[in-house]
Amino acid sequence: MFRTSRSRLLASSILIGAFAAASPAAAQSQPQEAAQELPAENSANTPDEQDSDNDIVVTGTLIKNPNATLSSPVSVIGEQEIELREANLAEQFLRELPGTAASIGSNVNNGQGGSSFVDLRGLGINRNVVLLDGTRMVPARADAAPDLNIIPLALIERVDVLTGGASTTYGADAVSGVVNFITKQDFAGAELEASQQITEKGDGQIFRADLTAGANFEDGRGNAVLSIGYQKADPVYQGDRAFSASNVDSSSGTTGGSGTTVPTRISVPNGGGTRQLDPTTGTLVSTFATFNFNPYNLLQTPFTRYNVFGAAHYEVTDGVEVYAQGLYSRNQSKSIVAPSGTFGNPYFIPISNPFLPAGARTQFCTAIGLTSGQCAAAAAATNPADPNYREFQSAVFRRFVEAGTRDAVYTTSFFQQKVGVRGSITSNLDFDLFGTYGRSELLRESLHYGLSSRVQQALRATSTAACTDTANNCVPLNIFGPAGSITPQMLAFIDAASASDRQNTSMSQVRGVISGDIGTLTGASDKPVSIAFGGEYRHNFAKREADSLSQQPGEVLGLGGAPQTTNNRTSVKELFGEIVAPILSDRPFFRSLTLELGARYSDYSTTGGAWTYKVGGSWEPVSGLKFRGNYNRATRSPTIFELYGTQQTILNNQDFDPCQGTAPLSSANLKAVCLAQGAPPATIGTIQAPSAAQVNITTSGNPNLDVEKADTYTLGFVFQPEFIPNLTFTADYYNIRIKDAITTPTIDDQLRECFGGSTPATALNPPASAASSPECTADFRRNPLTGGLDGSAATTRGIFLPLSNQGFIKTDGIDIALNYRRELGFARLNFNLNGNWTHRSQFRSKAGSILRECIGYYSVNCGGPGNGTTNFGSVGSIQPKYSWNARTTLTFPDQIDVSLLWRHISAVDVEPVVATNFLEKFRHISAYDWFDLTTRFNINPHLSVTFVVQNLLDKKPPIVGSTIGATAYNSGNTYPSTYDAIGRRFTAAARLKF
Numbered sequence: 003m004f005r006t007s008r009s010r011l012l013a014s015s016i017l018i019g020a021f022a023a024a025s026p027a028a029a030q031s032q033p034q035e036a037a038q039e040l041p042a043e044n045s046a047n048t049p050d051e052q053d054s055d056n057d058i059v060v061t062g063t064l065i066k067n068p069n070a071t072l073s074s075p076v077s078v079i080g081e082q083e084i085e086l087r088e089a090n091l092a093e094q095f096l097r098e099l100p101g102t103a104a105s106i107g108s109n110v111n112n113g114q115g116g117s118s119f120v121d122l123r124g125l126g127i128n129r130n131v132v133l134l135d136g137t138r139m140v141p142a143r144a145d146a147a148p149d150l151n152i153i154p155l156a157l158i159e160r161v162d163v164l165t166g167g168a169s170t171t172y173g174a175d176a177v178s179g180v181v182n183f184i185t186k187q188d189f190a191g192a193e194l195e196a197s198q199q200i201t202e203k204g205d206g207q208i209f210r211a212d213l214t215a216g217a218n219f220e221d222g223r224g225n226a227v228l229s230i231g232y233q234k235a236d237p238v239y240q241g242d243r244a245f246s247a248s249n250v251d252s253s254s255g256t257t258g259g260s261g262t263t264v265p266t267r268i269s270v271p272n273g274g275g276t277r278q279l280d281p282t283t284g285t286l287v288s289t290f291a292t293f294n295f296n297p298y299n300l301l302q303t304p305f306t307r308y309n310v311f312g313a314a315h316y317e318v319t320d321g322v323e324v325y326a327q328g329l330y331s332r333n334q335s336k337s338i339v340a341p342s343g344t345f346g347n348p349y350f351i352p353i354s355n356p357f358l359p360a361g362a363r364t365q366f367c368t369a370i371g372l373t374s375g376q377c378a379a380a381a382a383a384t385n386p387a388d389p390n391y392r393e394f395q396s397a398v399f400r401r402f403v404e405a406g407t408r409d410a411v412y413t414t415s416f417f418q419q420k421v422g423v424r425g426s427i428t429s430n431l432d433f434d435l436f437g438t439y440g441r442s443e444l445l446r447e448s449l450h451y452g453l454s455s456r457v458q459q460a461l462r463a464t465s466t467a468a469c470t471d472t473a474n475n476c477v478p479l480n481i482f483g484p485a486g487s488i489t490p491q492m493l494a495f496i497d498a499a500s501a502s503d504r505q506n507t508s509m510s511q512v513r514g515v516i517s518g519d520i521g522t523l524t525g526a527s528d529k530p531v532s533i534a535f536g537g538e539y540r541h542n543f544a545k546r547e548a549d550s551l552s553q554q555p556g557e558v559l560g561l562g563g564a565p566q567t568t569n570n571r572t573s574v575k576e577l578f579g580e581i582v583a584p585i586l587s588d589r590p591f592f593r594s595l596t597l598e599l600g601a602r603y604s605d606y607s608t609t610g611g612a613w614t615y616k617v618g619g620s621w622e623p624v625s626g627l628k629f630r631g632n633y634n635r636a637t638r639s640p641t642i643f644e645l646y647g648t649q650q651t652i653l654n655n656q657d658f659d660p661c662q663g664t665a666p667l668s669s670a671n672l673k674a675v676c677l678a679q680g681a682p683p684a685t686i687g688t689i690q691a692p693s694a695a696q697v698n699i700t701t702s703g704n705p706n707l708d709v710e711k712a713d714t715y716t717l718g719f720v721f722q723p724e725f726i727p728n729l730t731f732t733a734d735y736y737n738i739r740i741k742d743a744i745t746t747p748t749i750d751d752q753l754r755e756c757f758g759g760s761t762p763a764t765a766l767n768p769p770a771s772a773a774s775s776p777e778c779t780a781d782f783r784r785n786p787l788t789g790g791l792d793g794s795a796a797t798t799r800g801i802f803l804p805l806s807n808q809g810f811i812k813t814d815g816i817d818i819a820l821n822y823r824r825e826l827g828f829a830r831l832n833f834n835l836n837g838n839w840t841h842r843s844q845f846r847s848k849a850g851s852i853l854r855e856c857i858g859y860y861s862v863n864c865g866g867p868g869n870g871t872t873n874f875g876s877v878g879s880i881q882p883k884y885s886w887n888a889r890t891t892l893t894f895p896d897q898i899d900v901s902l903l904w905r906h907i908s909a910v911d912v913e914p915v916v917a918t919n920f921l922e923k924f925r926h927i928s929a930y931d932w933f934d935l936t937t938r939f940n941i942n943p944h945l946s947v948t949f950v951v952q953n954l955l956d957k958k959p960p961i962v963g964s965t966i967g968a969t970a971y972n973s974g975n976t977y978p979s980t981y982d983a984i985g986r987r988f989t990a991a992a993r994l995k996f
Contacts, residue, residue: 674770
């Protein structure tokens with residue numbers, strides 16, 4: 003049988019971390035204890051998990067706690083904590099971990115993409131690794147980040163979050179750390195659980211049900227388990243909350259919204275500006291009312307999931323075990339945004355269009371230089387062959403309110419399988435060899451968006467009955483009337499087809515590890531030296547297939563970018579080794595002294611060979627006090643998306659354009675820049691501020707990218723005083739520095755580099771050389787009709803944000819954890835606290851740009867442009883300087899648990915470099931505290947009932963308007979991924995075990 007010595011298993015855990023238990027005998031010896039005990043520190047569990055001798059299986063080994071034994075800090079979120087929160091998705095509790103930034107998840111609507119991610123330290127979703135039982139999960143997209151929506155929470159025993167010291171062990175891309183979901187081992191019996199959540203307003207219902215069954219067989223030589231789950235979440239609309247029902251402009255404080263509205267706004271040729279049609283008079287006027295899109299948008303996105311998880315292992319002979327694991331998940335989520343329309347798309351319109359009012363017709367005739375006689379003749383010309391037939395070209399801003407919302411439906415089909423064998427080679431050496439293959443398919447279907455080519459065809463009409471081009475049974479379109487002027491027949495023609503975009507990713511992996519003891523190093527320690535070494539091969543494949551409609555820039559109205567079909571792959575071959583060497587033990591002031599060394603060589607198919615290495619160790623001078631630290635060098639190779647992502651034009655928040663208004667008329671240098679960027683001469687002086695405070699931004703992959711290099715280290719201590727039983731306190735300082743970072747510049751960086759500033763006070767007088775500089779011409783391309791930075795993706799690239807290796811990133815701070823339990827007589831008290839202080843979170847996108855400090859600040863620049871795929875940080879979410887979670891639980895003798903969770907984040911401010919752009923009242927968010935109350939009744943050994951009140955005091959989110967931050971995270975006048983925007987909600991859950 004396998005040996006269960008702690009030293010042998012220690013080496014295995016360091017190298018393969020969260021593998022399935024390296025020793026089946028060890029795993030089988032105490033499955034119930036492992037499920038019921040709490041690691042002594044950096045943990046978030048209940049007292050039920052802390053009652054034994056603190057020896058549990060953690061990341062595949064029998065050690066007291068990896069946080070107390072190894073040099074790398076590990077936080078553990080146990081099964082009981084997940085149950086007390088009644089979390090439905092892994093993303094929901096991971097984003098609340100101190101030191102973790104909110105990433106794309108259930109509270110992101112516009113910019114969701116159908117997946118949820120984790121972002122440790124705010125360094126980006128592609129700089130941390132996500133594991134399931136120690137095995138990498140298939141990326142959801144080409145950016146190498148797995149989708150947390152597929153995690154089967156019902157079978158999760160705990161979640162280990164390892165920060166610092168992870169690159170050598172888990173791969174060079176584990177720069178900021180690793181999240182490892184550990185499933186229950188040797189599950190026997192059956193468990194049925196169901197929960198229902200609803201908000202105090204009666205919306206946002208979430209239902210979840212899971213059935214898990216498992217059995218041991220052959221006298222414990224084998225075990226098999228199967229878990230089936232279902233979940234359904236209803237939407238919560240911004241229009242159903244008072245604070246988010248009306249869009250608020252962060253600069254003016256007035257009701258804001260989009261310039262794509264109804265009645266139609268339309269550009270007047272030859273410098274006439276963009277005006278709105280007054281249906282009452284039939285003329286074009288300079289003032290207009292914006293469209294309030296908030297009520298249509300979501301604070302909680304709808305979600306449906308079906309998942310099946312199975313695992314089995316069997317000891318075929320003493321010392322050799324085969325094992326297998328499989329996961330299938332089918333998820334569907336939806337983003338719902340305001341009705342589609344023509345968002346500044348350029349169209350040719352006949353003077354004789356039957357819906358064009360007489361007053362507006364006269365204005366257009368004047369603008370294109372027609373006399374009144376010529377205008378009358380053109381109005382009467384119904385045949386394009388008529389010499390009097392005339393057209394004008396305009397950018398049209400008309401909201402199709404008659405069509406209802408735009409819906410993007412994301413369907414993910416995921417499976418991953420793992421097969422392996424492990425056992426003993428000799429009395430001192432063990433092996434583990436496994437292979438995995440997985441595939442993820444993400445299908446996006448865009449409904450009710452409309453087609454630009456159909457709009458153009460329908461606008462070229464000279465009668466109400468037929469278009470000049472009658473193909474496809476064209477129906478003339480009336481964009482010149484009030485809401486309701488577009489009939490169902492008109493809508494049916496322009497919305498004739500939906501668009502689809504399919505992304506397929508797959509990953510194959512083979513990994514082998516040999517680990518064991520090689521005897522003591524010196525006579526100074528009687529503890530054996532543990533080693534582990536092995537090799538790994540991974541192959542990643544990513545394919546994107548967009549239909550012909552999606553591939554045409556600007557064709558699908560309101561969709562944004564035009565993804566092209568791509569087909570790319572990367573691979574890596576790796577060799578690695580680690581050693582844990584006890585130097586001294588049981589000596590004065592050296593109860594233990596241990597050295598850890600590790601190295602990994604990675605040969606990437608794209609960027610060649612690269613080394614990762616680490617040095618670490620721990621020193622325990624006296625019982626109850628241990629110091630630990632480690633240093634890591636990592637080299638992350640670019641992802642498939644970063645290398646080969648096709649050019650796409652999307653939107654992000656930016657409420658100021660230096661070329662807007664009359665400013666270019668007062669500055670020759672500014673006027674020259676605006677013209678050099680593609681603004682038509684006639685538009686100078688009439689360019690308007692970006693519609694909906696959003697500009698077009700264009701991104702793409704860069705096949706010339708090289709590896710980025712990271713240096714990370716942690717220093718800390720573990721304090722478990724004998725004079726205060728059951729108390730554990732840890733503190734760890736971390737420092738991560740990335741050079742040659744793969745990043746994109748921010749909008750602010752590009753504006754500064756071209757115009758000399760990014761605010762009205764700094765950007766209106768650029769140097770004379772600006773108009774000929776590539777920073778002004780190559781990185782900015784304007785709307786050829788309006789001169790603005792917004793409009794159709796087919797004609798307006800906006801601001802280009804190229805990927806490069808010029809970035810620099812640095813963050814450092816301190817993590818603390820405190821755990822204490824005590825018998826009070828009438829009840830048992832358990833208290834645990836996890837906190838983070840982030841000292842710095844700095845980012846420079848390229849040489850010459852500013853070194854941006856983003857900790858404790860929010861803006862459109864902090865966190866990157868917000869496309870959710872490849873930029874620095876958490877693409878626009880907030881990282882507070884201080885944050886903590888503190889749980890206090892009382893367990894009463896009659897099997898009742900009452901638990902209060904206190905979540906805190908510190909105050910934050912608008913990024914100083916852009917603060918003057920916004921109203922004073924929106925420049926600061928005070929510290930926030932939320933309280934969640936859980937009561938659990940253990941009715942009998944088979945049945946428990948849990949009631950949870952989240953946001954107990956119904957704390958309302960801060961109001962900062964909707965134009966102060968990045969589009970994905972600054973929505974509904976707040977930051978719904980950081981601050982609870984849903985309000986008080988109630989959950990009831992029941993668990994039946996038999």
